[in-house]
Amino acid sequence: MVKLAAKCILAGDSAVGKTALAQIFRSDGAHFQKNYTLTTGVDLVVKTVPVPDTGDSVELFIFDSAGKELFSEMLDKLWESPNVLCLVYDVTNEQSFANCGKWLEKARSQMPGASLPGVLVGNKTDLASRRAVDSAQARSWALGQGLECFETSVKEMENYEAPFHCLAKQFHHLYREKVEVFQALV
Template identity: 90%
Template structure:
């Protein structure tokens, strides 16, 4: 049984639901807050995620970063102080084409922290409960995510739908990378 720790950066524009996603995940869907204040800086959410089909788990340290450009340098500072992130969760609002377009900027900023290394990640389209206001086509989002080497998910935190899947995927990917590195080191000995 292995228990690992991974640093996860949660990034995206303001008001896309990053904090709601992190909070509902931490509480196992126990409650959805109707009102959130915009994150100023970085909040930390910690949760142990059992990896399916194994006896292993990954403790995710989820750094919920503010989405305002004013605070985007927090990602830079965070990465320097806590070393490089291990996994990335990009979040956009399915009713906002701009929040989806800006994911490229957030991805570039996160990848700049670990040049030359692999950064497993997910793209999460939130607020699917607002289907009548949808502005981002799911196929377009999936295509972009795959082109960037990311897995794509959609969720409705408000309806508590699919909020665990992105984090379970990240934990599984992190464990997979860990095992690959262990095998690489064993091959060197």
């Protein structure tokens, strides 16, 4: 049984639901806060995620970072050497989806030449009548970027765990690959 630690960057525009997603995941769906204040730096959420069929687990250190460009310049140091990325947009806000490319580029620039596993999460699916980003469009973009794609409604507590379980599994897979390479050398 192995317990790994992974640094997860939670990125995306302001008001897409990053903090709500992190908080509801940490509380196992027990706590949905109706009012959030703007994150002005970084909040840290830590949670251990079991990796199915392995007996192993990954402790995710989730860095919930500010979505305002103004604050993002201060975050460079905190964004150094991420292991996984959780990119969040609001399905009712086309601009928040369009900006995912910029957030992805910023995260990947912290790991030049290395692979950065990640997920794209469309939040606020409970606002179906206001949807502006098509699921198929988001999935296609995510796959083109090498990301898994999820949709969630934190408010309705739907599918909020899946992105983090996927990240833990991706990180565990990378770890196993590195162990195999190392063992082949010995």
